[in-house]
Amino acid sequence: MNYFWDLFLGGITRGSIYALIALGYTMVYGILELINFAHGEIYMIGAFTALIAASLLTMQGLSGPAVLVLATVVAVLYAAAYGFTVEKIAYKPLRQAPRLSPLISAIGMSIFLQNYVMLAQTSDFLPFPNLLQNVELPAFLNTWIAPAEFMIILTAASLMLGLTLILKFTKMGKAMRAVAQDRTMAMLLGVNVNRIISRTFIVGSVLAAIGGVLIASHVGRINFYIGFGAGIKAFTAAVLGGIGSIPGAMLGGLVLGLTESFATGYISSDYENVFAFALLILILILKPEGILGRSSQQKV
Amino acid sequence: MSNVLEVKNLTMNFGGIKALDRVSLEIKRNQIVALIGPNGAGKTTLFNCLTGIYTPTAGDIIVHPPQGKSRRINGMKINQITELGLARTFQNIRLFGGMTVLENVMIGRHCRTKSGIAGAIFLPKSTRGEENDIVNQSYSILEYIGLTKYVNDLARNLPYGAQRRLEIARALACDPQLLLLDEPAAGMNPQETRELEGLIVRLRKERHLSILLIDHDMKLVMNLAQKIFVLDYGEEIARGTPQEIASNPVVIKAYLGVETDAEIN
Structure with a gap:
């Protein structure tokens, strides 16, 4: 039972990170029908920025969770700026182009950002300080869950709840949903679609950056290439849940995380990816639109 | 004239x-x-x-x-x-089917209001006040068109004639x-x-x-x-x-x- 619980928690932890990143994929897809392959790189940049900020803050004599929080804020601002800029440079000029063009532009952006970080920083793995070493959870929680896992799950859950509320109740959220359903009609109602697209990229980047910081402080090391792996997994999660669907991305992330965790724990860690992608293939065969996706309706 | x-x-x-x-x-x-x-x-x-x-x-x-x-x-x-x-309706109805009747009209109030991304995240008083105004204005438009009984229904579930009128209501929301x-x-x-x-x-x-x-x-x-x-x-x-x-x-x-x-x- 205990072993099962550990695997379950590990799966949920991993899955919530996948979900955070997958939300960025799915939101952008919902609005632009574009797979933003550079999204994983935003996550990586978030982690790097947090590392740099955390090092600087530690040098100033700060320590513990305060550093983590401040570093996250810096990472979020940087990643948002990157997400915003990537869209303006790589996708906006191609708004009217055939659908393949922005996709290739996205791949190009991804390769560019990876190499840029590699050259500007290093190609080696860098240690990411564990800033939650001295954090203690209340006793009744402590027996069940480790502080880091607790923090990741709590943060991810509150972000997802926040996003859901924003989409449901705010003016910006309604506009995002409207643009996703019928872009021209939204414009006819006075929605500034370019601004909404920018904001979608910003929101997605913020989530990815927070995911990046969480996982980096959990795993303890980062390099310029982590965005690729995480990006592919998160993209898988988004497709699994139904690309374009917000709850789908959340669910897809969790399902993927749990699958990996149990496959690793009960079978072999060598098979982690095998099971993750076997699950994807299975879903694509049985329910191509994803778990919560709606079969696509052709727009008139 | x-x-x-x-x-x-x-x-x-x-x-x-x-x-x-x-x-x-x-x-x-x-x-x-x-x-x-x-x-x-x-x-x-x-x-x-x-x-x-x-x-x-x-x-x-x-x-x-x-x-x-x-x-x-x-x-x-x-x-x-x-x-x-300038506001328009379409020959083939183009409502936001997955949103409620009220939300459809609220989208139309968009271009007449200001609050942005910070407002959406931090929800200051001004944004909430503005959001309330939007709801009230949208509701009164629906009242004017006679669609209040559908307020919280999804637009795609409305009868045909009501969908047509909702398109007009939404256009009116743009002032x-x-x-x-x-x-x-x-x-x-x-x-x-x-x-x-x-x-x-x-x-x-x-x-x-x-x-x-x-x-x-x-x-x-x-x-x-x-x-x-x-x-x-x-x-x-x-x-x-x-x-x-x-x-x-x-x-x-x-x-x-x-x-x-x-x-x-």
């Missing part, structure tokens, strides 16, 4: 096809104008030019807002044109001065058409809107319009009062195809 909209020599080419050929028209303040013509005459193309979906090949579209100076809107962004006071209605009576039964006619009259009288209307229902058009423009093959073939149009031989010919001389080029 001053004009709200002037169209001068508007031409729209698609490749070699002239969908609109030097069309001119003007709409006066608080006037109902109808645009009629056989299928494919270019009526919807004209609407698409006016609302910025197409950028016209040549000619001018000039909007005279109630305040401020006149603007030539060719090539302007769609949402900027909306802000100048237009000129409302463009593309076949609002299409698919309606006589009862619904009569109600629609009443609504359009009220919009002009009570809300002081100018209305440009496309429809094939001649009874509706004749009852409502003060002035009618007739298009055929992208060209204006007649203009005038309903009486003049009804007895115009060119119009009758275009519609019924009688007395056509077979022209072989």
Whole structure:
């Protein structure tokens, strides 16, 4: 039972990170029908920025969770700026182009950002300080869950709840949903679609950056290439849940995380990816639109 | 009476096809104008030019807002044109099906409000106040159109006639001065058409809107319009009062195809 619980928690932890990143994929897809392959790189940049900020803050004599929080804020601002800029440079000029063009532009952006970080920083793995070493959870929680896992799950859950509320109740959220359903009609109602697209990229980047910081402080090391792996997994999660669907991305992330965790724990860690992608293939065969996706309706 | 909209020599080419050929028209303040013509005459193309979906090949579209100076809107962004006071409905209904009736109307209030991304995340008092105002205004529009019983239903679940009226409600939410209605009576039964006619009259009288209307229902058009423009093959073939149009031989010919001389080029 205990072993099962550990695997379950590990799966949920991993899955919530996948979900955070997958939300960025799915939101952008919902609005632009574009797979933003550079999204994983935003996550990586978030982690790097947090590392740099955390090092600087530690040098100033700060320590513990305060550093983590401040570093996250810096990472979020940087990643948002990157997400915003990537869209303006790589996708906006191609708004009217055939659908393949922005996709290739996205791949190009991804390769560019990876190499840029590699050259500007290093190609080696860098240690990411564990800033939650001295954090203690209340006793009744402590027996069940480790502080880091607790923090990741709590943060991810509150972000997802926040996003859901924003989409449901705010003016910006309604506009995002409207643009996703019928872009021209939204414009006819006075929605500034370019601004909404920018904001979608910003929101997605913020989530990815927070995911990046969480996982980096959990795993303890980062390099310029982590965005690729995480990006592919998160993209898988988004497709699994139904690309374009917000709850789908959340669910897809969790399902993927749990699958990996149990496959690793009960079978072999060598098979982690095998099971993750076997699950994807299975879903694509049985329910191509994803778990919560709606079969696509052709727009008139 | 001053004009709200002037169209001068508007031409729209698609490749070699002239969908609109030097069309001119003007709409006066608080006037109902109808645009009629056989299928494919270019009526919807004209609407698409006016609302910025197409950028016209040549000619001018000039909007005279109630305040401020006149603007030539060719090539302007769609949402900027909306802000100048043009709102439209579609021949094929284009509601946001997955959103509620109230949300559909609220989206239309968008261009009249300010709060942005920070407002969405931190929800300061001003944003919440604004959001409340939007809800109240949207609700009163729905009341005016008579859709309050559907407020929280998904738009796609509404009966057909109600969906048509919701499109008008949503357009009203943009505070237009000129409302463009593309076949609002299409698919309606006589009862619904009569109600629609009443609504359009009220919009002009009570809300002081100018209305440009496309429809094939001649009874509706004749009852409502003060002035009618007739298009055929992208060209204006007649203009005038309903009486003049009804007895115009060119119009009758275009519609019924009688007395056509077979022209072989």
